[in-house]
Amino acid sequence: MSASLNPCNAYPDDEGVDPLHWPARMWIALLIFSGVILLDGLDISMIVVAIPQIQQEFGMGAATAQWLVSAYILAFGGFLLLGGRCADLFGRRRVLVAGLAVFALVSVGGAFAADAGLLIVSRFVKGMAAGFTGPAAMSLLTTTFAEGPARNKAFGIFNLFEASGYSSGLLIGGLLAALDWRYIFVLPIPVAVLLLLAALRYLPPDAPRTEPPRLDVGGAVTLLAGMLLLVFTVVSAEEAGWASLRTVGGFVAAVALLAGFVVIERSVKEPLVRLGIFRNRGLVAANISAALLYGGAAGFQFLIALYLQNIQGWKPWQMALVLLPAGLMVVVVGPKIGALIGRFGVRRVLMAGLAAFVPCYLLMFGIGPEPDLWGVLLPASLLWGVGFALSISALMVAGTTGVADDEQGLAAGLLNSSLQVGGACGLAVLTAAIGAGTELGMLYSGVWVMLGFAALALVAQGIGVSAPRK
Known part of the structure; x- marks a missing residue:
């Protein structure tokens, strides 16, 4: 068999290498995969702080402006499963490179868009491209690093980049928007091109198939x-x-x-989707917990934004600084996830991560007319970062363990779909609970929603762990 990107075939001369000490080319591959997910996270979060400027330039109403975010989420969530399976069928490297090329080209179009409609269309197409690059990158990771300590460590680094993209996007977006909102569309262009060139240069070509793939x-x-x-x-x-x-x-x-x-x-x-894959109870539990986790996480960020910006009148970059401890915790904890999973097991690490969201959300009942930075906001941010760092990597490990190599793209698409659809649903439920007003008292109903998601995520994972093995 010709080379394919997995620990046994991609780098056959590395078979005897310690799984936790990788040669330079495997580190480069991991940085490419991680760079892709970092780019996706940045692009989702950077646009948020630029919406007021874009509204002013194009005379957009609030209902139209929300599609700058929703169009991306719509396409990203809609195409993830198809993108993941296409990566399995047509080649993961090939799909990754094609998706990055589309992402870069559409970013150019968005940077020079002359009206709101074109800008929203560019956001949709970028979300569609991310729906292919995200699962392709993740399935390349799972087929490059062997199941066990190597994959656990790789996922810790991968999710460090993902969380850094989301958490730093608000701050970077705020700084770029202070110059011109179009720079938010310019920044992803060189990043996507660099990743595309690195993928062509350093990732082994896809293994040839004995017969043409059928979609x-x-x-x-x-x-x-x-x-x-x-x-x-x-x-x-x-x-x-x-x-x-x-x-x-x-x-x-x-x-x-x-x-x-x-x-x-x-x-x-x-x-397209072999339904038998859902017999893997670890995968099912991971997907349910992932949807619930992101539902609460998206609600937390939205509620923080409402409280600090709409009620307290803070600037977006000030809000980003409040969330900075969450990003720092991911940076500190993320690289250690592999060792933690190796010592305590993926289930214990995952349950600890999911449990951290409960006190985080409980602290939000302490928000009042004056922001309590040290007693409420920063501790909640720290707990959110700990919970995210522990649980997201563990979910990725749990959701891809025991899955065959030729279905890793499908497993990655399922997990990413659960995360995105869960985030969209969670945000929709939270906004419905809060209602149209922005009074302080109405935010507490949103906290109850977040707590509900956190509790259900723990229950779902607990049932998945305790269910009898077949």
Whole structure:
């Protein structure tokens, strides 16, 4: 068999190497994968602080402006499963390079967009490109580093970059927006091009297939339509009304499309998603917990923004500094995740991470008319960082353990879809609980929602661990 990017085939001369001491080329590969996920995180968070400037330049209303964020989430969440499976079928390196090329080109278009419509379209296409690069990068990681200590350590570093992208994006976006909001679209261009060139130079080519891959077209169409409609319905529910005909009809149609997808997958010879993968209870529990974790995490960031910016009148960069301890905890804890998992086991580390969100959210009941930086905000930020650093890496390990190499892209797409759809749903539920007002008392209902997500994530993981093995 020709070289493919996994510990046994990609670097055959490294088979006897200590799994925790990698040669330079494996470090370079890991930096490429991590750079891709860093870019995705930056692009999602940087745009948030530039929205007021973009609104002013194009005369956009609030309903239109929210699509600068929602269009990206819609495409990202909708294309993740398809992107992950395409990486398995057509080659992970090939899909990664193509996605980075599209990402860079569309960033150029966004930087020079002359109207709001083009800008929103560019955000959608960038989200679509990320829906391919994200699972391709993650599945390349899982097939490059062997299951066990090596993969645990690699995931710790990978998720360090992911969290750093999300946490630093607000601060970087604020600094760039102070110059010109278009720089937020310019910054990803050289980063994407550099990653693309590095992937072409340092990642081994995809292994040739003995027969041409076949894409399950019927499954792809129904899955894509169902996922896009589901995410669209969730992100637009607050504007349209949860009981509106558009929202209810959207959910019904999305469920019908996804049910049709399941029927197709049961009948085709080469399904897009092999339904038997869901017999892996660790993968199922990881996906449920991932959705709930991101639901609470997205709600936490949104609630902090409402409290500090809308109520307290703080600048975006000031809010970013409050969240900086969370990013620092990820930087400190992230590289140690592999050793922690090796010593205590993935389940204990994961449960500890999920449990850290409970006191974090409980602290948010202490927000008052005057911000309590040392008693509430900074401790909550630290706990959020600890919880994120421990749980996200452990979830990635749990959700890909026991999955065959030729389905690692699918497993990566499932996990990333759970994270993104969970984040969108969590934010929608929280905004519905808070209502249209921004009074301090209304924020407490959002804290209850976050606590509910944290508790359910613990329950889901507990059930997954205690379920009998088949």
